[in-house]
Amino acid sequence: MILPENQRKRLLEKGSFIPFHRPWFSGKELAHVADAVNSGRLMGAGPYAGRCEKMLEAALGCKRVLCTNSATAALEMAGLLLGIGPGDEVIVPSFAFVSTANAFALLGATPVFADIRPDTFNLDEEKLEQAITKKTKAIAPVHYAGVGCNMEAISAFGLPVIEDAALGLFAALNGRPLGTIGDFGVFSFHQTKGLTCGEGGALAVNRADIVGRAETVLHFGTDRAQYLAKKQDSYSWCEKGSSFSPSELCTAFLLGQLESVDFILESRKALWQGYHLALEDAEKKGLARRPVIPEGAVHNACQYWLLMADAKKRDLFIEGMNRAGVQAASHYPPLHQTPAGKRLGRSVGHLSISEDIAGRIARLPFWTGMDKSAADKVIDTTLKILARL
Ligand SMILES: Cc1ncc(COP(=O)(O)O)c(C=O)c1O
Structure with a gap:
C-alpha cells in the first residue's frame, strides 16, 4: 500500500508527489524562537507558555489552559488529577488513538472499549449504560475529526468526562468550544494537526477546584508554580505528577501559529469545503x-x-491513490484488536461499528495553505480511482 521509496523520490523530484501532510509556517515562529533563545530562558512554564495559555483561555473561554508536551501528556495529567488507579475503569471508544486508552492503562486502570456511532464515528452514547460499572471512574470520548460527540448524553451519567479533543481545537458544539464542556479537554499540537509546534499539547481544566492541583501535577507533582511566581522561596513534592511542561522553544514556535489562527482555520475550511x-x-x-x-x-x-x-x-483506493502520487491514509486500528488492547482492556459487546469503519475509512491529503493545483490533483485522482474501484 505504501509507494515504493524510489517511485516516491521520482515523483518528489518532479514536484508532483502530494504527501498526506505538510506543515505550514506563518513566518512568525522563528522570530519568537530566536527571542526565547536570546532571553536565555528555555525551560518550561515561561513567558511563551504563559502567552499561549492566555490566548487559548481567551479563545476558548475556559478557566485554565496548561501547555503540555503532547495531548498524550494532557490525558495522563487528567488521569492523575482524577486519582485514577488500579481497579478503576475508564470508558473510551475503540476507534481512537493509542493514547486515549494508554494514558489510563499506564495508571493501572482498565480501558473499557465501547463502540462508535456509524455517522460521526464518535463514541456511541447509547452503548454507555451497558459499559458503566461500579468501577467506572471516567469517560474519555474522542471528538473524531473535530466533530463534537453528543456531550449532553455523555455527561448525563454524572461521571467525570475527559474530552479527547486532540483533533478538535476551535471546533464547537451548540456554541460551546470542544474541550471546555467536560471536566477536562485535551488538545494536540503534533505536526499533523491544524496548529503545531512539532510535538505539543494542552490541557483545559474546566473545574475551578482542580486548577491548583493541575499546576502541581504539571510540575513533577510539586508546588513549583508557586516558587516560579515568587510566592515562596522553595518547592517540594506534594503529589504524583511528572515533567509535563514543554520547553519555551516549543511554546515560542506555537505562539507564531496561534497568532495566525484565523488564516489557518479559514484556509483549512476552504479546502475541506472544496473537497x-x-x-x-x-x-x-x-x-x-x-x-x-x-x-x-x-x-x-x-x-x-x-x-x-x-x-x-x-485498500484498493489507498493503493491506487499512492501509485498515482497522492498519499491517502487509513486511520486508527480498533484498540480492542491491538495486542495491548486485548491484554489491558475490556470490550463492551462486539464493537462491530469500530471494526467496520476502521476497515473502510480513507483520509485525503490535507494541510493548511494547500494550493489550488495540489487540491485539484487530489480531487481529480480521487474521482478517477473511485470510478474504477
Ligand atoms: C484522538 C487522539 N488523541 C490523542 C492523540 C495524541 O496526540 P499527541 O501526539 O499530541 O500526544 C491523537 C493523535 O493523533 C489523537 O488522534
Missing part, C-alpha cells in the same frame, strides 16, 4: 460516503475522510 463539494456527485453515485456534520456541530476542518463500500475497496 466536500467536488465529491458530492461521487457520493450520490454510491462510490463513497462523505463526512456528516450533525446539527449544532461546527467542525475545525482538521482532516477530510471518505468511507468506502468495503475494506477491500478502501
Whole structure:
C-alpha cells in the first residue's frame, strides 16, 4: 500500500508527489524562537507558555489552559488529577488513538472499549449504560475529526468526562468550544494537526477546584508554580505528577501559529469545503460516503475522510491513490484488536461499528495553505480511482 521509496523520490523530484501532510509556517515562529533563545530562558512554564495559555483561555473561554508536551501528556495529567488507579475503569471508544486508552492503562486502570456511532464515528452514547460499572471512574470520548460527540448524553451519567479533543481545537458544539464542556479537554499540537509546534499539547481544566492541583501535577507533582511566581522561596513534592511542561522553544514556535489562527482555520475550511463539494456527485453515485456534520456541530476542518463500500475497496483506493502520487491514509486500528488492547482492556459487546469503519475509512491529503493545483490533483485522482474501484 505504501509507494515504493524510489517511485516516491521520482515523483518528489518532479514536484508532483502530494504527501498526506505538510506543515505550514506563518513566518512568525522563528522570530519568537530566536527571542526565547536570546532571553536565555528555555525551560518550561515561561513567558511563551504563559502567552499561549492566555490566548487559548481567551479563545476558548475556559478557566485554565496548561501547555503540555503532547495531548498524550494532557490525558495522563487528567488521569492523575482524577486519582485514577488500579481497579478503576475508564470508558473510551475503540476507534481512537493509542493514547486515549494508554494514558489510563499506564495508571493501572482498565480501558473499557465501547463502540462508535456509524455517522460521526464518535463514541456511541447509547452503548454507555451497558459499559458503566461500579468501577467506572471516567469517560474519555474522542471528538473524531473535530466533530463534537453528543456531550449532553455523555455527561448525563454524572461521571467525570475527559474530552479527547486532540483533533478538535476551535471546533464547537451548540456554541460551546470542544474541550471546555467536560471536566477536562485535551488538545494536540503534533505536526499533523491544524496548529503545531512539532510535538505539543494542552490541557483545559474546566473545574475551578482542580486548577491548583493541575499546576502541581504539571510540575513533577510539586508546588513549583508557586516558587516560579515568587510566592515562596522553595518547592517540594506534594503529589504524583511528572515533567509535563514543554520547553519555551516549543511554546515560542506555537505562539507564531496561534497568532495566525484565523488564516489557518479559514484556509483549512476552504479546502475541506472544496473537497466536500467536488465529491458530492461521487457520493450520490454510491462510490463513497462523505463526512456528516450533525446539527449544532461546527467542525475545525482538521482532516477530510471518505468511507468506502468495503475494506477491500478502501485498500484498493489507498493503493491506487499512492501509485498515482497522492498519499491517502487509513486511520486508527480498533484498540480492542491491538495486542495491548486485548491484554489491558475490556470490550463492551462486539464493537462491530469500530471494526467496520476502521476497515473502510480513507483520509485525503490535507494541510493548511494547500494550493489550488495540489487540491485539484487530489480531487481529480480521487474521482478517477473511485470510478474504477
Ligand atoms: C484522538 C487522539 N488523541 C490523542 C492523540 C495524541 O496526540 P499527541 O501526539 O499530541 O500526544 C491523537 C493523535 O493523533 C489523537 O488522534
